[in-house]
Amino acid sequence: MTPRFVLGRIGFYTLIAVLLAFFTIPLLWLVTAPFTSDPTYEVRMPDFTWENFRAVLEHPYALPSLWNSLVLSVGTALLVVLMAALAAYALSRVRLPGRDALLYALLLLSSIITGTAAMVPLFQLAVELNLIDSQLGLILILTGGLLPAAIFMLKDFMDSTPKSYEESARVFGASPLQIVRHVVVPLVRPGLATIAVWSIANVWGNFLMPYLLLSDVEKQPAAVITYTLYTEGGQANLRMLSTFGLLYSVPVVLMYLFVSKKYGFRFHGGIKR
Amino acid sequence: MAQAISPPEVIDGDPSGRRGGYSSDAAGLGRLRAGAFVAPALLLIAAFLVFPALWVLYLGLTNYRLTGAAAAEPQFVGLDNFLDAVANPTFWNSTWLTVQFVLGSAVIGQVVLGFTIAWALRDRRGPLKRLVEGLVILAWILPSAVVSFLWVALLDRDGGTLNALLGIPGFAWLLDHPMLSIIIFNTWRGTAFSMMLYGAALGNVPPSHLESARLAGASGWQQLRDVVFPHIRGHILTNLLLISLWTFNDFSPFLLTAGGPDGRSEVLAVHVYKVALQSGELGYGAAVSTIILLINLVVAVFYLRLLRSKK
Numbered sequence: 001m002t003p004r005f006v007l008g009r010i011g012f013y014t015l016i017a018v019l020l021a022f023f024t025i026p027l028l029w030l031v032t033a034p035f036t037s038d039p040t041y042e043v044r045m046p047d048f049t050w051e052n053f054r055a056v057l058e059h060p061y062a063l064p065s066l067w068n069s070l071v072l073s074v075g076t077a078l079l080v081v082l083m084a085a086l087a088a089y090a091l092s093r094v095r096l097p098g099r100d101a102l103l104y105a106l107l108l109l110s111s112i113i114t115g116t117a118a119m120v121p122l123f124q125l126a127v128e129l130n131l132i133d134s135q136l137g138l139i140l141i142l143t144g145g146l147l148p149a150a151i152f153m154l155k156d157f158m159d160s161t162p163k164s165y166e167e168s169a170r171v172f173g174a175s176p177l178q179i180v181r182h183v184v185v186p187l188v189r190p191g192l193a194t195i196a197v198w199s200i201a202n203v204w205g206n207f208l209m210p211y212l213l214l215s216d217v218e219k220q221p222a223a224v225i226t227y228t229l230y231t232e233g234g235q236a237n238l239r240m241l242s243t244f245g246l247l248y249s250v251p252v253v254l255m256y257l258f259v260s261k262k263y264g265f266r267f268h269g270g271i272k273r
Numbered sequence: 274m275a276q277a278i279s280p281p282e283v284i285d286g287d288p289s290g291r292r293g294g295y296s297s298d299a300a301g302l303g304r305l306r307a308g309a310f311v312a313p314a315l316l317l318i319a320a321f322l323v324f325p326a327l328w329v330l331y332l333g334l335t336n337y338r339l340t341g342a343a344a345a346e347p348q349f350v351g352l353d354n355f356l357d358a359v360a361n362p363t364f365w366n367s368t369w370l371t372v373q374f375v376l377g378s379a380v381i382g383q384v385v386l387g388f389t390i391a392w393a394l395r396d397r398r399g400p401l402k403r404l405v406e407g408l409v410i411l412a413w414i415l416p417s418a419v420v421s422f423l424w425v426a427l428l429d430r431d432g433g434t435l436n437a438l439l440g441i442p443g444f445a446w447l448l449d450h451p452m453l454s455i456i457i458f459n460t461w462r463g464t465a466f467s468m469m470l471y472g473a474a475l476g477n478v479p480p481s482h483l484e485s486a487r488l489a490g491a492s493g494w495q496q497l498r499d500v501v502f503p504h505i506r507g508h509i510l511t512n513l514l515l516i517s518l519w520t521f522n523d524f525s526p527f528l529l530t531a532g533g534p535d536g537r538s539e540v541l542a543v544h545v546y547k548v549a550l551q552s553g554e555l556g557y558g559a560a561v562s563t564i565i566l567l568i569n570l571v572v573a574v575f576y577l578r579l580l581r582s583k584k
Contacts, residue, residue, distance in 0.1 A: 015393055016405065023408040025434060026423050026461065041432035083314040090310035094302050106318070108577060112569035113326050114522040116542040120549045120559045121325035121332060144321025147314050176302050176310075205416040208524045212550065226418040227528060230425070238426075245419040256414050 030249065033242035040238065052243040061217055061225055062244050068135070069221035069248070072210070073203035075139040080146050080199045081192050087147075088154035089184055093163070103152060110148035115208045118145075126213050133216045141213070142203055150195045157191035158184070190263060197259050204252055222248040326566065332559035339553030347556065354560035364561065366536060367544035371521060373452055374459070374540050379520040380513060382460030387467025387512075392497075395475045406468065413465035421528035424458045447530055451538035455526045463520070467512055474508035475501070507579065514576040518569060541565055 025043075033039035034053070035046035056062045091099055122141060131137025165187070169179050185192065207223040214220050217228070226248060229241045302310070333354055337347035358364045390409065394402045412420065427435050428446035436444050446454045478501055486496045502509070524542045526532070532539035532547060539547065541561065549558020 012393060015389070016401065019390060019405055020408065022461065023405075023412055025438070026420070026427050027408075027411070029426050029434065030419070030423055041426040041429040041434070042437065043434045079317075083317065086310040087314035090302060090307035094304060094307035096304060096307055096311070104577065108570075108573055109318070109322055109326070111518060111573040111576070112566060113322050114569065116522040116524060116545060117562050117566040117569060118322075118325045118329065119545060120555055120562050121328040122321070123550060124332065124337075124555060125321075125325060125328065140317060141321045144317040147318050148322070151314060176306050201414065205414075205418075207416075207418050207528065223416055223418040226416070226422065230422050236422075241422060245422060249415050249419050252414050252416065253411065256410070 030242065030246055033238060034246045038239070039242055052239045053247075055240055056243050056247060059240060059244075061220070062240070062247075064218060065220055065222045065225040066248065068219060069204055069223070071135060072139060072142070072221050073200040075135075076142045076146065076203045077196045077199035079139065079143040080150050081196050083143070084147055084150035084154050084195060085185070085188075085192060086180065088151050088158050089180055091151070092155050092158035093166075103155065106148035107152050110145070110152075113145070115145075115206075119208065119212060122209070123212050131213065133214055133219055135214070135219055138210060138213050142206070142209060146199055146202060150199065153198075154188070154191050154195060157188050161187045194263070197255060201252060201255065329559045329562045329566065332556055333563045335556045335559075337556040337559070339550075339555060343556075350556070354557045355564075357557060358560055358564070363536060363539070364544065367539050367541045370452060370538060371540045371542075374456060374523075374526070375517050375520045377452075377456035378459035378463065379516040382456060383464045383467045383516050384509070384512060386460060386464045388471045390464070390468045391471035391475055392501075394472070406472075409468055410465045412462055417462070417525045418528060420462060421458070421525055424454070424461075424529060428454055448534055451530045451534065455529050455538055455540075458529055459520060459523065459525070462525070463516060466516060470508060470512050471505070474505040478504045510579055511576065514572055514579070518572045518576070521568065521572075522565070 028043045029041070032043055032046045035048050035050075036044060037047055037049045037051060039052075090096070091103065096102075126132050126134075126137060126141070129137070131141070161184070165183050166179050169183050174182070205223065206221075207227065210221050211224050211227070214224065217225075220228075222244070226241070226245060229244060230236050332347075334349060334351060335347040336343045336350045336353070338344050390405065394405060425447065427433055430436065430443060430445045430448065433446070435446070436442050482500050482504075483496055486500050491499065522542055523540075524546070526538055526540050527543045527546065530538040532543040542565075545558050545561050545565070548554045548561070
């Protein structure tokens, strides 16, 4: 054991300890405060009460907002998967004129037209089309924003699947939609699952668009309700906020654990936000 | 859809299909059917992505407001909004704060931290690696409305855990140092992507190159500089462009500080929201959005060029 080796070890474990502290400490409040009878901003050992969860159950907008988050994210994911699968399949199999330019333009669009750049026109468009306070309208808007990246990722996936099955299905007289349903979908199922999970995670955490477009508190998702709980009357209701925050966070954590167990967590390129 | 019930097509022409027209397309998707498959997606993209982008260009040239006379009949005012922006100290303040935000949290924070973690864990397997990576990814996937509040609690001047741990009671993170707060917050929240990207990139550096550098007596820093960095230069650039773009457009500073106090953390994303949707100056907000869109365009074109040159 050379001194340099020992120093290296000490350095490594110091670094790991600092990293663990940096990434753990902000989360401590979220896992202790919901179980504490009278939480403050300070992180304390909880006395393991379930009272706060009862308060969330009784809150008029808490559970419905989680339901709204579910409706928005699953609705968007279904539309994104359906439309992206059809489009990606066609773009992968048929040489449409201008296909590559179209794909390039799609990728460019999806990365430059973000919520920030588009909030003014989208708000205005929603007002004009009477889509304010419409969950379906919000689902359509979110779907439009996610589709380009979804098509791009799925096309990559479809390009790498063999065409021979489709050809033989076609010889047996299957229609294109039948071929998509019975031949292509089973082949690209992991790709479809990735897109679905990616869409759900995206919408589940999205704050800006529902905040802008849903003013009816009964239609707002959990992200907006969390923010309302925190700004309500200047005094944050810490019991509600911490407990609700935990309930709102658990589904994405479970989904992440599921995905990383099943497929290995390899999300790259343009995935977040 | 009509395609579903149309009778099965007879294989048109040459089954080997390499010669004529589109008969070589798998599954007999003709151009027309392919168009029908692509159309629903393109329709939504056109309505809610392309149209807003064009509409924002137009709105920025009008005096459109949420209330008052200009709400009913906006007038075309040419470049007035852009001239207003350029003459507006709040706009320049927001631009400067955005530069700090992007440089601080993305270019320095996430890249350095993400690379450090990936480098420290490069040869490791097992629970320690999984624990560190899991926590970093957790910070990334939790909803921003929740984690921003966690940081409000953490950074609170009086009851916040951070001041207690650091032994600096009364240090007003959010009030006196709002930019520092959101930079640290966004570094914490966004490092996962860089960590994963560098983790994958380091896996592609040939171990033999590192080994021979080590045998030649290169120090850790020299190994990084002469072997690792040249090898992953493309990844670093990709990473920089993507996270800069995301950070530039990130709205979560609003959740942490609402742009305050006194606009001292009002980055451009928050600035647009405040002027357009809180004060109702849609035309002016659209002009600032247009500027954001153009900056996004420049970064994205660089990014796509990089992707293409790699293929």
